[in-house]
Amino acid sequence: MNAFTIGTSALAAGSRGLELVGQNVANATTPGYHRQAVNLVSTTANGRTGTGVDVASITRYDSPPARTAILGGNATQGALSARLAVRQQVEASLGSGTGGVGGRLESFFNQVGQLTARPDDSAARRPVLAAAADIAASLNTSAADIDHLRADVGGQVGQVVTEINTYAKQIADLNTRIAGVESRGDQANDLRDRRDQLVDSLSQRMDVRVVNQPFGVVNVMGTSGPVVVGEFASQFRAAPDPAGNLVVTAAGSTRPVAVESGTLGGLLQEHNQDIPAARARLDGLTRGLVAAVNQVQATGLGSGGPLTAATGTVGVADPTAPLAAAGLPFPIRAGQLVVGVTDTATGTRTNSTVAIDPATMSLQDVAGAITAATGGKVQATVDPVTNALRFAAQPGSKFDFAGRDTNPAAGAAAADPDTARVLSALGVNGLFTGSTATDIAVRPDIAANPGLLAASRTGQPGDGTNLERLAAVRDQALGGGRTLSGEFTDLAAAVGSDVQTLGDRQTAQAGVMRTLAAQEQSVAGVDVNEELVHLLNFQRMVEGAAKYLSVVNSALDSIMNIIR
Amino acid sequence: MNVRVTGQTQTNSAVAYLRQNAAGLAKYQDQVSSGLRVKLPSDDPAQYPALARARAAGERLGAYAGTLAAANTDLNAGVGALQEATSVLTRAKQIAVEGADAGTDQQGATALATEVDGLIARMLSAANTEQDGAYLFGGTATGSPPFAADAAGNPTTITYNGTADRGRGLIGPGQTVDTKYAGAAVFQRPGADVFQTLIGLRDDLRNPGAGGKSQAINARLGAIDAALDAVGDTTAEQASHLAGLDALQGRMTDLKLTADTRAGEIEGTDYFDAVVRMRAQENALQATMAVSAKLLQPSLLDFIR
Numbered sequence: 085m086n087a088f089t090i091g092t093s094a095l096a097a098g099s100r101g102l103e104l105v106g107q108n109v110a111n112a113t114t115p116g117y118h119r120q121a122v123n124l125v126s127t128t129a130n131g132r133t134g135t136g137v138d139v140a141s142i143t144r145y146d147s148p149p150a151r152t153a154i155l156g157g158n159a160t161q162g163a164l165s166a167r168l169a170v171r172q173q174v175e176a177s178l179g180s181g182t183g184g185v186g187g188r189l190e191s192f193f194n195q196v197g198q199l200t201a202r203p204d205d206s207a208a209r210r211p212v213l214a215a216a217a218d219i220a221a222s223l224n225t226s227a228a229d230i231d232h233l234r235a236d237v238g239g240q241v242g243q244v245v246t247e248i249n250t251y252a253k254q255i256a257d258l259n260t261r262i263a264g265v266e267s268r269g270d271q272a273n274d275l276r277d278r279r280d281q282l283v284d285s286l287s288q289r290m291d292v293r294v295v296n297q298p299f300g301v302v303n304v305m306g307t308s309g310p311v312v313v314g315e316f317a318s319q320f321r322a323a324p325d326p327a328g329n330l331v332v333t334a335a336g337s338t339r340p341v342a343v344e345s346g347t348l349g350g351l352l353q354e355h356n357q358d359i360p361a362a363r364a365r366l367d368g369l370t371r372g373l374v375a376a377v378n379q380v381q382a383t384g385l386g387s388g389g390p391l392t393a394a395t396g397t398v399g400v401a402d403p404t405a406p407l408a409a410a411g412l413p414f415p416i417r418a419g420q421l422v423v424g425v426t427d428t429a430t431g432t433r434t435n436s437t438v439a440i441d442p443a444t445m446s447l448q449d450v451a452g453a454i455t456a457a458t459g460g461k462v463q464a465t466v467d468p469v470t471n472a473l474r475f476a477a478q479p480g481s482k483f484d485f486a487g488r489d490t491n492p493a494a495g496a497a498a499a500d501p502d503t504a505r506v507l508s509a510l511g512v513n514g515l516f517t518g519s520t521a522t523d524i525a526v527r528p529d530i531a532a533n534p535g536l537l538a539a540s541r542t543g544q545p546g547d548g549t550n551l552e553r554l555a556a557v558r559d560q561a562l563g564g565g566r567t568l569s570g571e572f573t574d575l576a577a578a579v580g581s582d583v584q585t586l587g588d589r590q591t592a593q594a595g596v597m598r599t600l601a602a603q604e605q606s607v608a609g610v611d612v613n614e615e616l617v618h619l620l621n622f623q624r625m626v627e628g629a630a631k632y633l634s635v636v637n638s639a640l641d642s643i644m645n646i647i648r
Numbered sequence: 649m650n651v652r653v654t655g656q657t658q659t660n661s662a663v664a665y666l667r668q669n670a671a672g673l674a675k676y677q678d679q680v681s682s683g684l685r686v687k688l689p690s691d692d693p694a695q696y697p698a699l700a701r702a703r704a705a706g707e708r709l710g711a712y713a714g715t716l717a718a719a720n721t722d723l724n725a726g727v728g729a730l731q732e733a734t735s736v737l738t739r740a741k742q743i744a745v746e747g748a749d750a751g752t753d754q755q756g757a758t759a760l761a762t763e764v765d766g767l768i769a770r771m772l773s774a775a776n777t778e779q780d781g782a783y784l785f786g787g788t789a790t791g792s793p794p795f796a797a798d799a800a801g802n803p804t805t806i807t808y809n810g811t812a813d814r815g816r817g818l819i820g821p822g823q824t825v826d827t828k829y830a831g832a833a834v835f836q837r838p839g840a841d842v843f844q845t846l847i848g849l850r851d852d853l854r855n856p857g858a859g860g861k862s863q864a865i866n867a868r869l870g871a872i873d874a875a876l877d878a879v880g881d882t883t884a885e886q887a888s889h890l891a892g893l894d895a896l897q898g899r900m901t902d903l904k905l906t907a908d909t910r911a912g913e914i915e916g917t918d919y920f921d922a923v924v925r926m927r928a929q930e931n932a933l934q935a936t937m938a939v940s941a942k943l944l945q946p947s948l949l950d951f952i953r
Contacts, residue, residue, distance in 0.1 A: 113656060175690055200817050546828050547813065581689070582690075616948040
């Protein structure tokens with residue numbers, strides 16, 4: 085008689101079912117938990133007589149297609165979020181409001197325009213120089229902010245790589261444990277849940293896909309190589325290459341690991357491409373500003389008139405190498421430089437024209453040519469320490485590059501006294517020093533003595549024609565066919581557009597991820613109400629089995645009573 | 649169709665929509681409170697370049713207003729000085745007529761000559777007029793008096809020390825107005841030299857030549873008229889520039905207003921739109937809250953007794 089066996093098997097199966105309902109309800113809000121259910125089968129003896137019920141297996145509900153899509157979506161989402169955060173900071177660093185570079189540029193040229201009304205008012209020159217210093221300061225600040233941001237992003241890359249290494253190790257460890265359990269024929273459902281969670285976290289940081297192996301083991305593959313194979317985890321490191329770009333390599337290999345997306349992919353793209361690109365545009369803008377403004381300043385005259393000495397602020401690497409190969413920040417063209425030499429005693433002025441060809445002439449050659457052309461009245465030399473060009477007038481002489489008519493007059497003034505652009509290229513008598521957003525500054529002696537600001541082309545106090553040329557720089561199309569402030573606006577708008585696009589894509593991606601999560605939940609998630617129905621079911625089963633056993637017991641009692 | 653909707657699905661979507669609607673509400677709340685729709689380029693990248701241009705144009709036109717005002721002051725002072733020169737020459741003409749009159753004896757003529765000395769000094773002072781520390785008739789040499797007499801009180805020659813170029817101010821993109829005129833072209837035109845005419849008149853009055861004073865002085869009348877014409881020409885030129893500046897100032901003000909309005913239109917909050925949208929977001933948020941509260945409550949537990 086197997087009525088007792090049947091009853092006890094029903095009690096055992098029912099209580100196992102109750103346990104699982106409890107486990108499901110307890111983990112209804114646990115992230116990554118997959119609901120489980122008992123699979124009951126009827127048992128028979130000899131294939132004929134029923135012997136009760138048994139728990140054949142426990143099903144862990146999962147949805148592999150949804151999971152694969154979620155892993156891919158995680159990587160996209162991670163990259164978008166990382167890039168959005170960085171782009172927003174670049175946008176903030178550029179300072180696009182009135183206090184930023186664009187506003188400062190406008191303000192500088194407005195001040196220059198206003199000074200044309202009173203070029204003889206030395207106090208009115210201060211605001212122009214202050215505005216120039218503001219431009220330099222705002223460019224310095226923006227550049228420093230962007231550089232700090234890049235360093236920060238580099239630090240984040242290191243952190244993310246460490247996290248990836250930790251996750252990979254943990255996944256490999258879980259692989260080992262799961263294989264241990266499942267090779268014995270048991271089910272390691274809770275370990276699988278934990279491992280899925282780790283793979284999920286990993287996929288937010290880099291793009292991976294999962295390949296299932298026997299005994300519940302998974303291999304995790306990146307775009308260009310394995311991350312976890314069975315119980316072995318790759319370990320990565322990020323290090324800068326000679327160009328300063330961060331390259332991720334796996335331990336024991338020098339081959340770069342391609343990371344297309346995920347937080348790491350997004351951060352690498354920002355660090356290696358997008359931030360340097362924004363920085364380069366800022367430097368390009370600075371170079372355009374410095375070259376154009378310095379050229380105007382160098383070919384004008386300050387309120388003190390011609391100069392007795394001038395020193396360039398840009399040095400060459402080798403004063404005997406041709407200028408075209410000297411690596412100057414501003415190129416020198418083939419052309420000429422007109423040096424006006426004034427005799428301080430008589431007031432007579434002569435113009436000496438020096439032909440300059442950067443392809444053949446070195447800085448030494450240029451210095452020699454200037455000294456020779458002026459008959460030694462202006463001694464041009466190369467500074468032995470800085471390798472910059474130096475001008476010194478002999479006693480009784482002064483020099484300038486304004487291209488004025490000679491005295492006594494002998495024709496017309498030179499329209500462009502420096503067609504070679506040698507003055508701005510070598511930083512002679514410029515308004516700004518430096519050539520990048522980091523090192524641009526107002527030349528210290530002009531900041532200290534505003535009279536050096538070249539307002540005129542004739543040296544007369546009421547002449548503001550050089551200021552007019554300076555004010556016209558703002559409307560000149562520089563590199564890229566844009567004006568200075570146009571270029572800055574375009575840069576700010578491009579970054580702003582990135583922020584908006586990335587934000588929109590992130591929102592859209594979040595919607596996709598919600599849908600995918602809902603899909604996965606519809607299979608793997610715990611519905612408490614459903615579990616309560618199962619609970620009632622198992623409750624009835626246990627109650628029924630108990631009642632059954634009690635009835636069987638009474639029946640047996642009755643039979644035993646016959647004997648008594 | 650998902651037939652199984654779990655608690656986590658409901659919670660996740662409730663949280664997501666609450667966040668989304670709260671963020672939308674915050675965005676419009678910020679727009680309404682700050683009055684600005686575009687604070688950063690990313691708020692409206694397509695319109696940002698137009699905004700930057702409009703803002704720059706507004707500030708630039710504002711800066712030109714400053715130079716316009718300075719030019720206006722200079723030209724007004726110039727016209728004032730030239731009017732003084734005209735009245736000096738007019739008086740000189742009266743003196744010349746009086747001196748040429750046969751009824752004026754030498755004593756009277758000498759008295760008139762002394763008055764002409766005063767007129768020369770007045771003319772010199774008019775030609776050396778300063779405005780805010782800058783000489784108006786020295787061309788670009790604004791730092792020193794343009795006209796110098798060889799002797800005080802009884803000068804015989806007046807030298808021009810200024811430049812032949814005029815000083816000018818930038819009043820628009822590539823647009824300038826001459827404000828500091830070259831004095832030589834005003835007071836010392838060939839054939840219409842104001843100072844030489846006055847000096848000659850004085851000398852004729854004081855020391856009439858062999859031909860008699862009437863003849864000499866009558867000859868001076870023509871020169872005085874030529875000098876008056878020369879000064880009158882410049883006065884007319886400066887006055888017409890002044891009128892032009894007034895018109896330009898009006899146009900600049902209009903243009904600045906247009907630019908500022910354009911900037912305001914782009915960056916400013918459209919209150920009707922923003923308030924209505926804020927209201928809609930608020931409703932959406934409240935609805936999400938109400939629905940979340942309602943949906944998350946019912947459970948089979950309520951029915952198992």
